Amino acid sequence: MTSNPGDAPSPPPTGAGNGPAVSRREFDALFAAVRTWGRWAPADRGAWNRVTPDHVRRATALVRDGAVIPLARPWDTTAGPDNTKPALHFMSDLGDVEAPEPTTHKDFLAVDYHGKAVSHLDALSHIAYRGRLYDGRPAGELVDAKGARFGAVAALGPLVTRGVLLDLPTVVGNAWLEPARAVHAEDVAAAERALGVTIGDGDAVLLRTGSMRRRRERGAWNPDAASAGFHVDALPLLASRGIALLGGDGDSDVRPSPVEGVHSPVHALAIAAMGVPLLDNLDLEALSTACAEAGRHVFLLLVAPLNVPGGTGSPVTPVAVL
Numbered sequence: 001m002t003s004n005p006g007d008a009p010s011p012p013p014t015g016a017g018n019g020p021a022v023s024r025r026e027f028d029a030l031f032a033a034v035r036t037w038g039r040w041a042p043a044d045r046g047a048w049n050r051v052t053p054d055h056v057r058r059a060t061a062l063v064r065d066g067a068v069i070p071l072a073r074p075w076d077t078t079a080g081p082d083n084t085k086p087a088l089h090f091m092s093d094l095g096d097v098e099a100p101e102p103t104t105h106k107d108f109l110a111v112d113y114h115g116k117a118v119s120h121l122d123a124l125s126h127i128a129y130r131g132r133l134y135d136g137r138p139a140g141e142l143v144d145a146k147g148a149r150f151g152a153v154a155a156l157g158p159l160v161t162r163g164v165l166l167d168l169p170t171v172v173g174n175a176w177l178e179p180a181r182a183v184h185a186e187d188v189a190a191a192e193r194a195l196g197v198t199i200g201d202g203d204a205v206l207l208r209t210g211s212m213r214r215r216r217e218r219g220a221w222n223p224d225a226a227s228a229g230f231h232v233d234a235l236p237l238l239a240s241r242g243i244a245l246l247g248g249d250g251d252s253d254v255r256p257s258p259v260e261g262v263h264s265p266v267h268a269l270a271i272a273a274m275g276v277p278l279l280d281n282l283d284l285e286a287l288s289t290a291c292a293e294a295g296r297h298v299f300l301l302l303v304a305p306l307n308v309p310g311g312t313g314s315p316v317t318p319v320a321v322l
Contacts, residue, residue, distance in 0.1 A: 017182060018257075022258050024261050043134070044124055044156075045275075046271075046277065047242075047244045047245070055162070059300045060160075060300055062300050063321050069287050071317065071319065072119035072316065075109070080220045092106045111315060116224065119318075120313050121305045121313050122278040122313045123155070123277060123312055123313045124151030124277065127267045134272050135275070137150045158302070160300070161301055163205075164204070165291050167191070177228035178228065179223070180228065197297050200241060201241065203244065205247070206287075206301075207246075226256065235270065235274070239274055243276060244276065245276060246279070247318075248279070250280070300320070301319070
């Protein structure tokens, strides 16, 4: 499909607030409304069960130009307001450990990746709400110091499906969405019209807020205090479309949270209720440019997490192919 924002209907609202506020009772009703517990086997693959070989074949047919675009941020070893637990990278062999010839160079990597600086995938064991993982499984019985026995990232395996870029800054005519700007259901619908896309069954939806461009031009800030992302009112629309994966250049949640007593409500709805894994902290700037040049905002998306038994997620470099 082609896009021509200049011919689009009126853009989404550009208000900067994270609201409206949502009570805990309203949130619990929303959680129940989008819940898909008991729908799939194996349950710990959740919404990835939606993606069939037919979905994969249709997604591969989207490749026209052969442009390959990695979507991960660089491995970040520098502390900052958005990187309080920097990744580790040091050399473990400089050609002086093993016998000579050939000279061998080795390095060590380590990371506490569930934060704001590392591009990663959240598996279904990452989030519980009211003590329950996805499918109603008791978190206290299934996740311990040895890892997760349900919903681990190893159960997901790789995903190949159609990706849809919701490029909100392009739609509203700004360089980026300011931190704390909520993306509502009407924003999603207006973006579909403006970009010429329709989110469908088995799709991976990626939200660009422009946070990486803002960071490069304005400097880092604490995204736990304020970041653009989805308001919870967008999740019923995404649930009705049957998405398999949700992600973006933040962590999908607008912050501050609009829900009293729930710091990451989109995480709770997507992962614990809908069984939809999340991709956090992507760099979508190159993809935004490529989609604009190609005149389309759909593409083949490949996501291959590390095979970590018991892991609650994985660092990952998703790849878009146009």
